[in-house]
Amino acid sequence: MASIKDVAAEAGVSVATVSRVLNDHPSVSADARTRVLAAVETLGYRPNAVARSLRTDQTHTLGLVISDVMNPYFTELARSVEEEARALGYSVIIGNADERPDLQDHHVRTLLDRRIDGLLVSPTDGGSPLMLDAARAGTPMVFVDRWIPGVDVPVVRSDGRGAVRDLVAHLHGLGHRRLAIIAGPAATTTGRERVEAFREALAAYGLDLPDAYIGQGDFQAESGRLVTEGFLDLAEPPEVVFAADNLMALGALDAVRARGLRVPDDLALAAFDDIRWFVHTDPPVTAIAQPTGELGRAAVRALVDRIEGRPGQSVTLPARLVVRRSCGEDPTPVQRSTT
Template structure:
């Protein structure tokens, strides 16, 4: 049976180059790639991953369990993880927990049985016995996006506290006083942190904290729509609805449109998480953008350090505010990218970015 050395000899390249071509782990010239693939075909070479893992006690695979594959944030995150892992010569096996602890455990157990070299986990709210056992056993594990209290696991996540503060300050400058928030589940670290940051930002900007303006969602579009309906039915509805993730923002947008209300004339809309479709609605949606690509890359690098049995420190990356027009921002003569890169509140000559005459809806 032909081996990788036979392929390298026939193609006139090194064994490392053959590995790069077969794993697509680093760029090679098209001419070199063609020679290697021709040698593979001529020799009938088939990489034996199982045999290789038995010899090296590694599989060159890592597992990734995400919260909800239908959420664009997790879709982009998975792509970033896969790209970074592939560049390091690893494959990624992905499981979709669908925010269910039982389904999360199913994938964790399956990935461990498949002998992945390490595991990236976006944990659900519940600390299950299986996750606790994995942590106790000390295998290569990194939490991504979320934390679990009481578990000593390296975590790579984003912090939106400052960006939420900037958003609320921006809304206050526009003249908005009645600002509502649709949060994620309080049992999830991301749900708690965003709610706490929002309440603190209201107080810091002298805006009232009204319990009826704090809606509990579940990071799904249906809860965003239901929450928006309750808020808009209040005797004194909010001037702006801030959704705690992009799917709940979509649900809120559906409810606002279904009622024939204008954005931002009747009610403003903002979202945590920035997604491509926010720039394609009219008006484009103001959002807090997480550094998704960096999160994925750094999580993989942290996991590879854990696989190598080296210490890893937690990493916290900053989210940023992207100002668009859905809350009464300046008109279409200034694009979203133009607004996002300037210090908040500073126009081309340091003036206020708010559109003249804008204010409460």
């Protein structure tokens, strides 16, 4: 592969001049410029980004460590992150943690080794030493969706509290009184928060959230299935299950179907995260929709701000309830998700 030296030789100038042309530095003669450009053309030269990065100490690359690529929510997040980053002149390297702290650390480590300019993380756990060190060492960082409390890093997320209240109002209005939740890992902020929001919303209606109605999941489908089976085995099973993410809702559907039961007659279902398929499931699933694309874009903007020396804002956007039929027939017409 042709290097800058080859171009310099071909154009009959020094490498400095070639570099100046390529970075359009003002003081280059029109003549030299055209000769260099011609040489670049004939050699098919492309600058070596590795060498450039070594010298300038910038990679124009962002790292994105997400909890699970197979989760449509994160997949959409990744897409909007890449889009916004591209618009701002950055590339994105995605690391998939699969909800495993060890994998998360692996990716953070290799991303740092690559000297990415900044890191976007949706932490799988409460904060490994590695991540805490990175934050303290001054690596530009932004948390998306989930965060680690007590770390001085901007957080871009959505607040589901209002939507959860709306959901509980909806469920209560349909006559449901025994409400259960499939929670995410307690080590994650979203895992804890969604349970808390649910509990508070229930309390407003004088309802309790007994321990037996809190199933411990891990944001993956299989755990949703297992927890739901547990609920169905209770002497007094819940009337509604609220899954803290879309994959656990999928698992819940698996469990219900495996027993030959029906949603919502035998068990009603609602989910956090709205995805396109929820419109077409049997029945369509009532869900809480996050402004995913906006989150991704805001996160990139915050991170690039930090990288380029500007402050970097935390952002919290509201989520909203999308009512469908999985909790029972509703007086209002079925709404269509715009995710």
